[in-house]
């Protein structure tokens with residue numbers, strides 16, 4: 001055996017010996033096969049007393065015209081989001097999640113079939129509540145401060161970030177969301193999730209992090225105005241992004 005190969009092999013063997021118990025321990029907690037249905041994280045301290053309710057829109061339903069039309073907004077908020085709220089209240093009854101706060105459900109929900117209705121509707125409620133907040137009429141036209149600096153250093157420019165976000169949004173097959181998130185190491189990343197999943201779903205999302213910007217690319221979000229033209233909807237969205245809010249969420253996430 002060549003000396004270098006021997007050293008490398010020797011090193012790998014010793015690393016392997018040291019890491020084995022650790023790897024074994026990790027395996028025993030994350031193995032998909034024996035992942036329990038129900039919450040994997042410890043039960044939360046805070047308990048919810050009241051039923052989930054639809055949060056009011058922070059602006060009038062016509063406020064985002066012409067980029068988001070009034071009728072879409074009325075249906076999207078008043079019907080779709082309301083349905084997620086109603087179905088979530090119904091779905092958590094009699095389950096371990098019955099008195100969990102929304103964020104606690106989202107972080108603990110699993111991919112088990114028995115969690116599916118809660119997963120879809122808790123995700124739907126969280127995602128839409130977030131979505132209304134990160135849009136606003138007549139706000140700052142561009143990101144500023146720390147967020148602008150981070151977008152520039154990560155994507156070379158804000159325009160380049162928009163391009164990557166747009167491409168990710170176009171690439172979602174069927175219904176889902178595209179996100180700009182802050183990872184645990186405080187770096188920015190763009191990701192997509194199917195259906196009503198989101199990057200806060202620790203047991204489910206491919207990449208987890210704190211969303212600071214998100215776009216609903218379900219057809220119900222744009223079909224009335226843009227029909228099948230998702231790219232038109234995405235570019236209209238950038239006219240109503242509440243960059244102040246996104247920037248504030250970014251600064252909180254990097255603390």
Ligand code: MN3
Nearest residue numbers: 080216218221
């Ligand atoms: Mn929607």
